[in-house]
Amino acid sequence: MAITRHMLALEQLEELLNENRDLKDSMANEAGGVDYRIGRLTTDVLQMQTGQDLSKCWYAGIGIHSLSLTTMPKSGKQLSSFSSRYRKALPRATPTEKIFFGITYGGGYGTASRAIHYSASNWTWRLEKGEERIEAKRLGILAMQVLIRCFHLLGGPDVPELVQLARSDRDNVHSSEVVDAVTHRNINKGDFLCFYTDIFWAKYWK
Secondary structure (H helix, E strand, O other), X not given: OHHHHHHHHHHHHHHHHHHHHHHHHHHOOOOHXXXXXXXXXXXXXXXXXXXXXXXXXXXXXXXHHHOOOOOOOOOOOOEOOHHHHHHHHHHHXXXXXXXXXXXXXXXXXXXXHHHOOOOOOOOOOOOOOOHHHHHHHHHHHHHHHHHHHHHHHOOOOOXXXXXXXXHHHHOOOHHHHHHHHHHOOOOOOOOXXXXXXXXXXXXXXX
């Protein structure tokens, strides 16, 4: 509960800092009322962090280590990035979760994320005909994996539909085989490998 309160407080603090930044950009001024709320919330966050192991705050950014009542916090620093959270979660994901969320950040989200941001050298994101149906179905499977994860986090409540979902996921051995086939290959140092659309030289494999 303490970590949840801390995370929600940081999210609110980030929103207020972004609001103040927007006011400064558009009107060359900041709002006194927002400043006051930022100060109160900073005080609350510092109290929450007293005696707390900040290394376990996976959602927090580098800004929490420099929070102070004498200086204004910086926006964009209080919460960790999505890619940072994803990479922390990946080693803890089940094989089935890795398949549907992506075995790597680039494969799961990075490529699509880069495609929606302008770049003079970036290729435009395109879907082949029929892929939109595949992606829509994939969203349903992702939702199922979220339900299974929540089921376990809640201690396995007696909800028949969730019990059946969790049992099916537990008994599925094919997911482990697929992940192992992708991540554990017979690669030797000096081999040339194809990863996504790039070819590179295997420098560190033995």
